[in-house]
C-alpha cells in the first residue's frame with residue numbers, strides 16, 4: 283500500500299500576487315486541503331477559484347485528527363497543508379504532523395515541499411547584512427525568559443532574525459538595546475512585508491526605536507539584527 287502524498291504549500295504573507303503557479307496547481311489537484319484556519323484558507327482558495335474541501339489542522343489538533351489524516355493517506359488521498367500565511371512549519375503548524383505521519387508510514391510517505399513566501403526569507407533578502415549564514419530564533423517569549431532569549435539572540439556573530447508581536451515592538455528594541463554595550467549594532471525592522479503599508483526601519487537599535495516611537499505601530503513585524511560585532 284502506497285499512501286497518498288502530503289504537499290506542504292507556502293502561501294502569500296500579504297500580497298496575493300506572490301502565490302506560485304505550482305501552489306495553485308497543487309491546491310487544485312489535491313483531494314483535501316488541511317488549513318491552520320479554514321476561514322483564512324477559504325479566502326485564499328476563493329480568490330484563486332480553487333474549489334477544494336478544507337479541514338482544519340492546527341497546533342492544538344488532537345492525535346485523533348492525525349489518525350484521521352493517516353487514514354486518508356492510507357486510502358491513497360493526496361493532501362495539502364497550508365498555514366494562515368507563509369511557509370507551514372516555520373513558526374506555524376506542520377512539523378508535528380509530519381513527524382507523526384513519518385512514524386506511521388516511514389519513507390513510503392512522500393512529503394512534498396511547494397516552497398514560496400516566508401517572512402523570515404523576505405526580511406533576510408532585503409536586510410543588507412551577511413546572510414550566507416544566519417540564525418532564526420522564532421518568537422521571543424511573551425512574558426518570562428525574555429531576558430535570556432534576547433541575551434542569546436544578541437550573542438550570535440551571525441545575522442539573527444526573529445518574529446515579534448505588534449504589541450511589543452518598542453519594548454523589544456529597548457530590551458535588545460540593553461544587551462549591546464557600544465550601541466553600534468544595526469537592526470532592520472520590517473513591517474507589513476509585501477503589503478500596502480510595508481515599511482522598513484533601518485539604523486542602530488536606538489535609532490530604529492526613535493523612528494518607530496514617532497509612528498503608529500501596527501501590523502506584522504520581523505526583526506533582523508546584525509551579527510555581534512567583533513570585540514563585544
Ligand code: SAM
Pocket residue numbers: 295296365367368369370371372373374399400401402444445446447472473474475476477502503504
Ligand atoms: N510561517 C510564516 C512564515 O513562513 O513567514 C510565519 C508564521 S508566524 C505565526 C507569523 C509571524 O510572521 C508574524 O507575527 C510576523 O512576525 C511574521 N510575519 C508574517 N507575515 C509578515 C509580513 N507580511 N510582514 C512582516 N512580518 C510578517
